[in-house]
């Protein structure tokens with residue numbers, strides 16, 4: 516079995532940061548300790564005091580396969596993720612066709628096998644007419660069921676109240692929701708269209724997809740979850756207003772949890788002026804005060820999970836007028852660098868980033884043997900180098916070929932990423948072959 520010993524690392528795990536060594540045997544972490552000595556034939560890497568983290572687990576990506584491979588696919592986007600220190604991804608069902616039954620799920624798992632650089636799980640999607648598929652879902656085959664309680668990319672809105680109630684009652688996995696009230700959004704959109712036609716300035720996006728629309732829909736999801744004691748995870752919280760709806764505290768024991776995404780912590784309304792549709796996404800990036808409140812909510816455990824909502828679209832699509840420019844931005848490759856800026860700024864500790872971006876999604880979705888630096892767990896690891904890195908378009912590995920962070924300098928970069936014990940990223944290039952595995956859910 517190939518074996519690697521990483522010595523002199525600064526390990527960050529389960530709330531602690533400490534000096535130590537870590538041995539990888541085959542796919543797994545064999546040993547964590549101090550002063551471990553190299554065996555004959557073992558590869559030894561001196562981390563020189565750099566931080567070694569469990570690989571990040573991104574519980575919200577759109578890798579676009581099947582059906583939209585012209586702008587992204589599982590191979591390209593998982594490569595970008597691994598280059599960014601994200602070793603596991605959970606992919607959304609708004610593909611073409613959408614993932615609405617067990618056969619569509621298995622098709623995705625087949626496509627990912629041998630092509631995904633990171634480990635993979637696929638959500639089942641909900642619609643107004645696939646209740647039977649949700650009821651019969653084997654909970655070991657998907658991290659959860661995604662419910663669009665607001666219309667977004669794809670046509671997957673669940674707005675039939677009887678169906679919605681039944682989904683919350685019968686779902687055998689966590690429910691994850693996109694919460695935005697579509698009738699409220701449609702009314703605002705009509706108002707702006709009357710004034711501007713299709714060329715509505717991008718800065719009005721947070722007024723059209725308003726904070727009130729987010730709050731109303733999140734309140735509905737929470738009331739349904741309380742009624743049925745559903746395990747609910749509300750995705751991409753974007754407003755200060757919604758935070759009072761969630762309880763602070765550790766994720767253990769919570770039946771209702773909240774996620775925010777890296778773009779809500781790194782951009783705000785002022786950025787529409789320079790980035791325009793490049794940061795148009797649903798829900799919308801809102802005000803500086805929302806961004807501040809969300810960072811505080813991550814630090815105080817009101818927000819449980821940090822994710823990307825990586826949603827690539829081409830530059831040609833993004834250049835269209837407001838009403839036809841699609842929402843979403845590519846994020847996986849630089850999300851961890853961006854999160855670590857919050858550490859440099861003194862807003863979060865590295866342990867908190869690891870908690871929200873690795874431990875918490877592993878716990879929430881019962882991911883087996885991943886998300887922690889623990890002996891016996893899979894060796895999904897990321898080594899961080901505190902050397903400045905400026906994002907350049909030519910470094911972007913996502914198929915869409917651009918990043919909202921272009922030109923930004925981060926103070927940390929990803930030195931190495933291991934997936935299932937194999938080096939997959941060496942700080943400059945991808946290494947070896949795709950080595951992602953299908954996730955197992957310990958349920």
Ligand code: DOR
Nearest residue numbers: 667668796797826842843
């Ligand atoms: O901005 C978004 N883009 N929000 C979503 O809900 C969907 C996503 C996409 O698939 O493009």
